[in-house]
Amino acid sequence: MLVEKNCSLQPYNTFGIMARAETLVHVRSVKDVQELRAFPPLASQPLFILGGGSNVVLTGDVQGVVVKVEIPGRRLVAETSDAWIVEVGAGENWHDTVAWTLAQGWPGLENLALIPGTVGAAPVQNIGAYGVELQDRFDSLDAIDLATGELFSLDAAQCGFGYRDSVFKHPPVETAEPGRPAWGMGLAGRAVITQVRFRLPKAWKPELGYLELERCAQEAGTGEPTAQQIFDWVCDIRRAKLPDPAVIGNAGSFFKNPTVTPEQCQDIIARDPKIVHYALPDGRIKLAAGWLIDACGWKGKTVGKAAVYEKQALVLVNRGHGTDSVTGGEVMTLAKAIQTSVYERFGIRLEPEPVVV
Template sequence: MIGENSAMPDHAVNPPNSPALLLERDVNLKSYNSFGLPALAERLVRIREEADVRRVVDHPELGRAPKFVLGGGSNIVLTRDVQAVVLKMEIPGVRLLETREDAWIVEAGAGVRWHDLVSWTIEQGYPGLENLALIPGTVGAAPVQNIGAYGIELKDRFESLDAVDLVTGRTALLPAAVCRFGYRDSVFKQDGEAVFGGLAGKSVITRVRFRLPRPWQPQLDYLDLQRKMAETGITAPDARQIFDWVCEIRRAKLPDPARIGNAGSFFKNPVVSEEQCRDIIGRDPGIVHYPMPDGTVKLAAGWLIDACGWKGKTVGGAAVYERQALVLVNRGEARGAEVVTLARAIQESVYGRFGIRLEPEPVLL
């Protein structure tokens, strides 16, 4: 049985005369993941500065053990206890690093809450991240997933990041080209040969820098924002107005993880060829789709799931959110296995009707 207060700080494992690592044993991760799923971490180290990562790497016991990097826990589904050493990223700090003629360069620590960063930039008069408001998670996790919403992806505002190799302890500054950003993807999720670190899970992001263009240009192409302009009569919103609209839209559609456990959008929007899209439209004319610049078409995964009748359906304590079929929720005491069972049933249903395989956004651990 995992106790709610089972975390036990333990500094005895640190080598003599070395700076103390904040190590805890037998930590219940239920409060550290937005789904609220129970799992036990045998060892958890709080990373509050970059040097802590190197201390872990150099540690005679921890250095050789597998590592699992944990930010805000908003993009994971825990199905079992974690034997790897959990690196809980808590590096703080947000600052304006540089003002250029064409951009503001803002830097943030990996442990900063993403929405706090977005709010800070708006308050300080550095617009550009407003479309990404209210996305859960931390700054350090944002490049891993290449988060995106309402017409903007992180890669559109990315300058560089610092990452520490979990094998060598070396720090490197990575520009966008090395990060290999794709749709909800980056080099930090990819297996096989890579420019930095070799494999996914072999490095940890400690600081991220953002390039916020000057002069600022609003991104208003998304239908939900177009509707807000029509409803309010505001045809030239500033960044603060867009920030407020995005918050309103997200709160209306998505459950607050503090009240209902969830990981946000559970499935990626599938991308198909124009021919595939025409074939689906021929059978289901109402399908929500978005033509892409490269000629492909992005389909709304939530629409596909809703069309298969999944809204409100449950498996144990896991359920499909009744107001947004793209979101799976914890109705109380859900286990990770129940979330995975529900997700797989949805995948099979969508594939059976549309011939499209949905891919989960969260990491299933």
């Protein structure tokens, strides 16, 4: 367990926001997490769990203890007649893990290629892209209860996955009900994920439910692309329209795609026939948040060093660098202005994806 005091967090968030941690603790094993909990000067302080920093907006210095999860490891832990079960340490890079599974001949994660962040953060957000969500390939995970020090495992149902949502995004609710854990249905700030296991199907089939992937398949002249082809297409698509955080600071898609009823969608279509929308299995309609923002004229607009990316209105970016970087306040001022604009025109409230600290 490595402990640093008054440490800059700028290298540890993909937005490149300047902020400092009162205490930064690097954990690379279950033992490190247990030592952290057992060390009173640290365990008695508020804890903030940090993975790859790709889904966070820091609006100021972070008091208490920032726990940087860096647990490594990738291995095949089981094989059944219909799936490979792969276990990955929470600190492993997500995209590198996707590429690694394909290199082993275990497809299933290719639609999620090039999503920034770490493996441990993926279940928290229930990451998703191009017709696949993490929950579709999830088996189980291990975590440590920071209040009790106990190790525990959760399956998909216990994780409470939803659209960009999970039990790890909700605060604990203390309960004394028999058969239910003491933390109830919330684990935000209460647990550290240490390992995640994926169930990768042997009866694999390509997921081509998005127009961009269908177009790639048509151009390649195939209706049955390989997993590697889909991986390459997804990487090309994302690189063409999304900025590389190593070059331009950002936190990926800043707003969730909102869902509306068919009636609400028809009302919007009557006013804006070109609105991008997708039907969901439950009958609701998902709207493209980027299209809504673009329609309100925000693409390329700035507030201080914060800007709406000129190639994709769903992404907010850092137009500063180094000591002249964007502030979290500028990012959130821009985000709130966009929310107000979209609500005034469409009557829809956009919800941010990143965690605001």
